[in-house]
Structures are given as C-alpha cells and as structure tokens.
Amino acid sequence: MTKVSKNGLYVVIALAAFLATSGLIHSLVPPIIPKGVAAKLKFFAGHKDEFDTLLVGTSSIYYSVSPEIFDRITRENGLPTRTFNFGIDAMHPPENFYVLDQILKTQPRNLKWVFLETANIETKLHKVLGTERAVYWHDWPRTALTLRKALNPRGDANWVIQISRLWLARRDLATHLTLFAQRFCNVGRATEILFPQNREVDADLELGPRRDGYRLAGNAMTPEDAASFQKRLDEEIAHARPKPLDPAADGVYRSYATRLREIGAVPLFVVPPLIFQSPVSFGQSSPGPLFPFNDARTYPMLFDPKVRIDDAHLTREGAEEFTRLLAQEFVRRARQP
Amino acid sequence: MLFVEFRFFWFFLAVFAVYWSLRENRTRKIWLLACSYFFYACWNWKFLFLIVASSALDYFVGAMLARTDDPGKRRGWLILSLTANLGTIAFFKYYNFFVTSAAALLAWLGLHPSLHTLNIIIPVGVSFYTFHSMSYTIDVYRRKLEPVRSPIDLACFIGFFPQMVAGPIVRASQFLPQLRSVRRFADVDARGALVLFLTGFIKKACIADALAPFVDRYFDAPWNFTAGSAWVAVLFYAIQIYCDFSGYTDMAIATAALLGYQLPVNFRFPYFAANISDFWHRWHISLSTWLRDYLYIALGGNRGPAWFVYRNIMITMLLGGLWHGGAWTFVIWGGLHGLALVVHRAWSGKRKTLPEAREMEGRALSRPYDAGAVAPGSMRDATAGVPPVGPRTFAGWLAWLVTIYWVCFAWIFFRAIDLPHAVPALRSFVFLSSGGSEDLGVWMLWIVAALGFVHWLNSRATFSTWWRRPSAPVFAAGYGCAFAIVLLFIPPHYAPFIYFQF
Numbered sequence: 001m002t003k004v005s006k007n008g009l010y011v012v013i014a015l016a017a018f019l020a021t022s023g024l025i026h027s028l029v030p031p032i033i034p035k036g037v038a039a040k041l042k043f044f045a046g047h048k049d050e051f052d053t054l055l056v057g058t059s060s061i062y063y064s065v066s067p068e069i070f071d072r073i074t075r076e077n078g079l080p081t082r083t084f085n086f087g088i089d090a091m092h093p094p095e096n097f098y099v100l101d102q103i104l105k106t107q108p109r110n111l112k113w114v115f116l117e118t119a120n121i122e123t124k125l126h127k128v129l130g131t132e133r134a135v136y137w138h139d140w141p142r143t144a145l146t147l148r149k150a151l152n153p154r155g156d157a158n159w160v161i162q163i164s165r166l167w168l169a170r171r172d173l174a175t176h177l178t179l180f181a182q183r184f185c186n187v188g189r190a191t192e193i194l195f196p197q198n199r200e201v202d203a204d205l206e207l208g209p210r211r212d213g214y215r216l217a218g219n220a221m222t223p224e225d226a227a228s229f230q231k232r233l234d235e236e237i238a239h240a241r242p243k244p245l246d247p248a249a250d251g252v253y254r255s256y257a258t259r260l261r262e263i264g265a266v267p268l269f270v271v272p273p274l275i276f277q278s279p280v281s282f283g284q285s286s287p288g289p290l291f292p293f294n295d296a297r298t299y300p301m302l303f304d305p306k307v308r309i310d311d312a313h314l315t316r317e318g319a320e321e322f323t324r325l326l327a328q329e330f331v332r333r334a335r336q337p
Numbered sequence: 338m339l340f341v342e343f344r345f346f347w348f349f350l351a352v353f354a355v356y357w358s359l360r361e362n363r364t365r366k367i368w369l370l371a372c373s374y375f376f377y378a379c380w381n382w383k384f385l386f387l388i389v390a391s392s393a394l395d396y397f398v399g400a401m402l403a404r405t406d407d408p409g410k411r412r413g414w415l416i417l418s419l420t421a422n423l424g425t426i427a428f429f430k431y432y433n434f435f436v437t438s439a440a441a442l443l444a445w446l447g448l449h450p451s452l453h454t455l456n457i458i459i460p461v462g463v464s465f466y467t468f469h470s471m472s473y474t475i476d477v478y479r480r481k482l483e484p485v486r487s488p489i490d491l492a493c494f495i496g497f498f499p500q501m502v503a504g505p506i507v508r509a510s511q512f513l514p515q516l517r518s519v520r521r522f523a524d525v526d527a528r529g530a531l532v533l534f535l536t537g538f539i540k541k542a543c544i545a546d547a548l549a550p551f552v553d554r555y556f557d558a559p560w561n562f563t564a565g566s567a568w569v570a571v572l573f574y575a576i577q578i579y580c581d582f583s584g585y586t587d588m589a590i591a592t593a594a595l596l597g598y599q600l601p602v603n604f605r606f607p608y609f610a611a612n613i614s615d616f617w618h619r620w621h622i623s624l625s626t627w628l629r630d631y632l633y634i635a636l637g638g639n640r641g642p643a644w645f646v647y648r649n650i651m652i653t654m655l656l657g658g659l660w661h662g663g664a665w666t667f668v669i670w671g672g673l674h675g676l677a678l679v680v681h682r683a684w685s686g687k688r689k690t691l692p693e694a695r696e697m698e699g700r701a702l703s704r705p706y707d708a709g710a711v712a713p714g715s716m717r718d719a720t721a722g723v724p725p726v727g728p729r730t731f732a733g734w735l736a737w738l739v740t741i742y743w744v745c746f747a748w749i750f751f752r753a754i755d756l757p758h759a760v761p762a763l764r765s766f767v768f769l770s771s772g773g774s775e776d777l778g779v780w781m782l783w784i785v786a787a788l789g790f791v792h793w794l795n796s797r798a799t800f801s802t803w804w805r806r807p808s809a810p811v812f813a814a815g816y817g818c819a820f821a822i823v824l825l826f827i828p829p830h831y832a833p834f835i836y837f838q839f
Contacts, residue, residue: 003523010813017817025825178343190825191547 039206057117058310062087063217073327085213097139155247226305399484434663462502520597536588565767
C-alpha cells in the first residue's frame with residue numbers, strides 16, 4: 001500500500017467514525033426546538049385531545065385567527081369546534097411541514113379539521129430569526145424539498161437545466177446543506193441541555209392570554225404607511241394573475257392531505273389576507289377545500305388600512321373580522337355534501 | 338469565512354488536496370495565493386485591492402531599496418512604504434476616532450468647527466496584513482533580509498490565508514525562506530496539526546462562544562448587575578478573549594502546518610505569568626515582539642536613563658493599545674499595561690526579584706528573547722523550552738495574584754463599549770459595590786475554576802503526548818469520534834473572532 005493510499009484510508013476511517021458517532025448521538029439526543037415552536041408543541045402535546053381543529057401557518061395566522069371567536073361562531077352555527085392556533089412567526093413551507101409532523105407524532109385522537117396556510121416552498125431564510133430557528137427543521141426530507149425547489153422551481157426543468165442551475169442556486173444549496181449538516185452533526189445540542197436557561201420559554205406570551213395560541217400583533221398603520229399600502233394593493237390587484245403552487249409545494253400538500261385523512265382529519269387550505277393578490281391554486285384538483293382570503297375585491301373589509309398593521313398582519317378588529325369570515329366560510333363548506 | 342464554519346472545512350479540503358497534488362513549488366504558491374484571495378473575498382472582495390496594492394507597493398519598494406545604497410533614498414523608499422501602510426490603517430481604523438477626539442478637544446476649548454465622521458467599514462485583518470507587509474520593507478531597509486525576486490512570494494507571505502486576518506503576525510524573515518523551498522508532506526506532523534486544530538476549535542467554539550452571551554449581557558448594561566456579576570463577567574471575558582484569540586491562532590498554526598508551513602507561537606499560558614512583563618512574554622507574542630523590534634528599539638529601547646526607558650515603554654504600549662482600534666478604551670488599556678511594565682521595571686531594579694518570579698519570568702519586553710521564533714519542526718515542540726508555569730511559593734502566589742488582577746482590571750477597558758460603560762464595571766470589580774440587582778450567577782465561577790484547572794494541567798504537558806501513542810487507524814477513528822462529540826458542545830451560532838475587528 002502506498003503512502004498516499006494509506007493516508008487516504010486514514011481519512012476515510014476518520015470520516016466514517018465521525019459520521020457513525022454523529023448518527024448515534026443524533027438518534028439519542030433530542031433536537032433543539034426553538035422557543036416559540038417549543039412552547040406551542042409542548043402545550044399541544046399536553047392538551048392534544050382537547051382540540052379538534054388546528055390552524056398551522058405563519059404570523060398571518062398566528063396574529064389573525066382567534067380560536068375563541070372561531071369556536072363561538074361554529075358553535076352558534078351548529079358545528080361546534082375546539083380550536084388551537086399553531087401559527088408561528090415566519091413559519092413558511094417547508095418548516096410548517098416539519099412542525100405538522102411533530103404535531104401528528106403526538107397522535108391527537110380528536111383531530112377533525114386541520115387548516116394549513118398555503119404557500120410556495122420558501123428557499124430563502126429569514127436571518128433575523130437566527131441559526132437555531134433555521135437548523136431544527138432541516139431534516140433530509142425538508143432539505144431535499146428546498147434543494148428540489150431551488151434547482152427546479154417550476155418543476156419542468158430537465159437534468160441539464162438543473163445542473164446549469166447549480167451555479168445560480170449555489171447560495172441556497174450551500175445554506176440548506178450546511179444547515180442539514182449542522183442538524184445531523186448535532187451542533188450545540190449538549191450546550192442546550194447543559195445551559196437550559198438559554199431555552200426558557202415565555203409560554204404565556206407565545207400561547208396568548210387565552211392559551212389557545214392566538215395573540216394580537218399591534219396597532220394600525222400610520223396614514224403615510226396606509227397611503228403606501230393602498231398604492232401597492234392597487235398595483236397588486238392590477239397585476240393579479242392566477243398562480244399555481246410550485247410543484248414541490250403542491251406535491252407535499254397533497255401527501256399531507258392524504259396523511260391527515262388517514263387519521264380521520266379533514267385538510268383545509270387557507271390563504272390569509274395578504275397583500276399578494278394573485279389567486280393561489282393547486283396544479284390539478286385541490287387536495288382539500290381552499291379558502292383564499294387574499295382577495296381585496298371579495299373581502300374589502302380585510303384590506304381597509306384601518307384594520308391592517310402591514311402587508312401581512314391585521315389589527316384586533318381586522319383579526320376578529322377575518323376570523324368571523326373564515327369560520328362562516330368553514331361552516332358553509334363543511335355543510336356542503 | 339471562519340475556521341469554525343462548515344464551509345471552511347470544504348474550502349480547506351479543496352486547498353489541501355490540490356496543493357499536495359501539485360509538484361511545482363511555483364504552481365503551489367500560485368494556488369495558495371488564489372485560495373488566500375478567495376478566502377479574503379468571501380468576507381468582502383472589494384477590499385482585496387488593498388492587499389494587492391500593499392503587496393505590489395512593498396514589492397516595488399523592496400526592489401528599489403536593493404538598487405540603491407544612498408541612505409537618503411533608502412530612507413525615502415522606506416517612508417513611502419510606511420506612509421502607505423500606516424496611512425491605510427490610519428484612514429480605515431482611526432479617521433473617525435481622530436475626528437471625534439479633535440471635535441471634543443476643540444469643543445472643550447470653546448471652538449465648534451464642523452467636522453464630519455465617515456461611515457467606514459474596517460477591512461478585516463487590516464492591522465495584521467499591513468504589519469506583515471511593513472516587516473518586509475523594514476527588514477530589507479535594515480539589510481536583515483534580501484528583497485524577494487518573485488512578487489508571488491511576497492504576495493503569498495502577506496496574503497497567506499491562515500494568518501492573513503488575525504495573525505499571528507509573521508515576519509518576512511520567518512516566512513519567505515519557507516516559500517523558497519519545496520514543502521514535503523512527509524515532513525508534516527499531521528497528527529500534531531490535527532490535534533492542535535481540534536484544541537483551537539474547542540477553545541473558540543466550545544468555550545469562547547459559550548461564554549460570549551454572558552459577557553455581552555453584562556457589558557451592554559453593567560449598571561444593571563450586582564458586583565458579583567461583575568467578577569463573573571470580567572473573568573469570563575478574560576477566558577473568552579484568551580480562548581477566542583489563542584484558539585484562532587492554534588487553528589491558523591495547524592492549518593498552515595498541514596500545508597507544510599510553520600507559523601510562530603503566539604501564546605504561552607499568559608494567565609500563569611508571574612508578573613506583567615512575563616505576561617507580555619506570553620500574550621500575543623507576535624505583536625509584542627513586533628512592537629519591540631520595530632517600535633521600541635526604534636525609539637531607543639533601553640539604551641538610556643530610566644525615564645527614557647519608561648517613556649519608550651509607555652509610548653510602545655499606548656500605541657500597542659491603539660493598534661487594537663480607534664477608541665480611548667484601547668488607549669487606556671495600553672496605558673495601564675505600560676504603567677504596570679514601568680512599575681515592574683522600577684521595582685525589579687530596586688529590589689531583588691522574587692526567586693519564584695524570576696524562575697517563572699520570561700524575558701521582559703525590553704530584553705531580547707526568542708518567543709517569536711518559528712515553532713521548530715513540529716507541533717510537538719510548541720511548548721518546548723518553556724519553563725514550568727504556576728507559582729510555588731507564597732511570594733510567587735502573591736505576584737501571580739497581583740498580575741492576574743491587574744490584567745483583568747485592564748480587560749474591563751478593553752471590553753467596555755465606551756468609558757461610561759467601563760466606570761460601573763470598574764466600581765463593581767474594584768469596590769464590590771453596585772446599585773444593580775440583576776445577577777449573572779456567581780455560582781458560575783466554578784466554570785472559571787474548572788477551566789483554570791484544565792489549563793493548568795495542560796501547562797504541565799499532561800495532554801501533550803498521549804495521543805501520539807495509538808496506531809494511525811486508531812488515531813483516525815478517535816479523531817473522528819472526538820470531533821463529533823466536540824460539535825455537541827458548541828453553541829448553535831457562530832460568533833466572529835474578536836481579533837477580526839482589529
């Protein structure tokens with residue numbers, strides 16, 4: 001054996017030992033779940049059988065759907081529900097699928113309705129959320145999904161185009177692969193266990209005053225912001241075109257719809273009242289009822305600057321109105337054969 | 338790109354594999370130079386021109402110095418190089434400092450001129466690579482070094498990525514000869530380098546980064562915290578900055594060693610120093626020796642009456658403090674160390690040096706010593722020739738306590754955001770009095786004790802050789818396992834190296 005091949009063998013041994021040890025630790029040490037997500041997951045795990053309706057999505061759900069009002073309206077309409085708002089700040093796909101997996105792992109017995117905020121796979125990360133928030137959901141299925149989206153955003157690229165996109169998508173690829181590696185290599189897991197004070201969760205704040213996962217975001221926008229909002233909204237309405245979901249997201253929503261039906265729950269897809277006005281649709285038939293509220297012409301009351309904080313969030317009045325509309329639409333659609 | 342980031346591992350893997358597969362020394366150097374510039378461009382490619390310009394200018398100055406024996410012309414060329422290099426540092430690091438200080442002084446005198454600060458980004462490592470570059474022209478000027486023929490050699494020396502952004506500050510006379518000879522992988526102490534890299538990684542990623550949040554919390558608003566918290570924060574910072582900087586240096590030395598190059602040792606258990614001059618024999622050795630050789634000696638060194646030597650020490654230390662950044666806190670930090678060195682020198686001159694201290698003491702700033710020399714041969718020699726550290730007698734303990742207290746006291750200025758932030762921390766640290774009620778947790782001092790104990794064991798060479806005993810396959814497997822375990826203990830976020838900002 002030459003010296004070069006001997007050295008190569010030692011490198012292989014070191015790598016194998018590293019991967020084996022990392023894999024072993026990965027299976028033994030629990031992952032680090034960030035504060036906001038951990039608070040809701042922990043609470044839900046402890047009360048999983050109390051709820052039959054779940055709302056999973058971003059802050060546009062978190063601060064905009066009041067389970068109290070939703071349940072009151074459904075009750076008044078003869079379809080009583082017990083709802084938990086699982087909205088998390090900036091929890092875009094595919095992070096929401098990871099969280100949904102964790103929810104389903106708790107095996108909630110009474111789950112009947114699951115609202116999933118419907119959006120495309122997000123390959124860009126929000127740096128302000130920090131590394132911890134980016135790492136925890138980067139298991140292989142979610143990482144592969146983002147890589148697929150980055151290399152083939154419209155789903156129609158052949159392998160030659162995908163290879164050519166390697167350069168264009170290099171930052172996304174490097175970022176997501178690094179996060180996957182960080183998660184697989186258990187970076188910082190022991191630190192989190194040794195210094196648990198870093199992970200103190202303000203559960204009361206995260207869960208909201210009624211501990212149903214909902215809390216208010218803030219006040220209405222200033223007159224200057226309102227004028228700017230109105231201008232952008234008009235532009236959005238003028239340029240609105242039907243936009244089917246990207247194929248990667250479409251496929252995953254379908255697979256989760258199937259999984260939810262298998263446990264006896266009905267998947268419902270909701271698009272909150274975002275400034276983005278293009279109608280969202282699934283590629284072929286919808287895997288479940290779709291509730292698109294990003295339509296200022298149909299729901300002008302949700303786009304009045306007086307009830308808006310910004311492009312994606314509503315004030316208390318706006319949130320209550322949106323919840324009422326969502327609940328009424330839900331009851332109407334649930335009663336349809 | 339940081340040494341502790343995943344992407345550095347991929348980067349280094351590519352550098353290493355291609356480098357050793359190349360046969361020609363010149364091709365290897367071109368590859369190293371390209372990789373070094375890429376490494377720097379990962380931070381901000383726009384500032385690459387500064388390094389290229391500095392290298393080009395000093396290559397030209399070196400060539401011109403070799404062409405003439407006229408002392409006036411030679412001095413002129415040297416002044417050109419120094420002006421360009423120091424001008425770069427002065428503009429990027431000190432422009433705003435000088436402007437705001439001048440404005441404050443003029444306001445104090447009752448004048449209110451319109452002086453504007455600039456929104457300047459400080460190029461990473463500017464203080465380090467300009468010092469590398471200046472050492473070349475000064476040594477050529479002093480005829481201690483022949484000017485290089487190949488501009489690649491000089492560019493490689495100034496831009497060599499392991500030491501480019503945070504040192505150690507390598508002398509041209511140490512590094513250029515290495516570039517001239519073909520490196521052989523057979524001469525590389527790979528095992529020593531790998532262990533040193535892992536050690537540096539642990540220091541930086543597991544210790545320094547883990548302590549950083551506590552230190553940051555305290556120094557953001559020291560008036561909110563109890564006096565006990567001040568002690569925790571200051572001691573944590575002492576550990577943080579040591580682990581951060583020496584961890585970086587360890588990784589830099591190890592990375593260079595894996596490519597066949599040797600960088601100088603930069604730290605030798607500084608917190609076990611017997612006195613303040615011993616401390617400077619052990620802390621950031623490459624800077625202290627640089628300042629000694631190119632500033633202190635140029636000022637006249639210790640060839641003169643006592644006040645003359647004291648003046649030189651103070652100037653050297655004040656400028657050494659200012660080297661770290663444009664802020665009065667750094668100047669005060671340098672001044673405090675200068676004052677301590679002066680007092681120590683005066684004390685040593687009047688009284689017989691404590692036997693314990695003398696045994697432990699390295700040679701002082703003003704005396705010649707070889708700490709900055711290239712670590713000979715391999716990693717296994719990194720601690721060779723260093724006397725045992727740690728006090729043994731009561732007097733030795735006392736001297737050590739006074740030294741470590743003074744060093745920590747000075748760190749408060751070094752870390753504080755500004756002088757108003759330093760004052761409450763000083764009050765708490767010195768007088769144990771504070772109006773704040775927030776508590777960092779005095780119980781955490783056990784971490785200081787535990788780390789101190791491990792460090793002491795290390796200073797006794799407890800861990801220095803056992804990892805050489807197993808066979809290569811066992812070592813490889815153990816190294817892989819060890820790295821996987823180490824990753825468990827690092828915080829999930831990376832903090833930049835403290836010395837990158839300098």
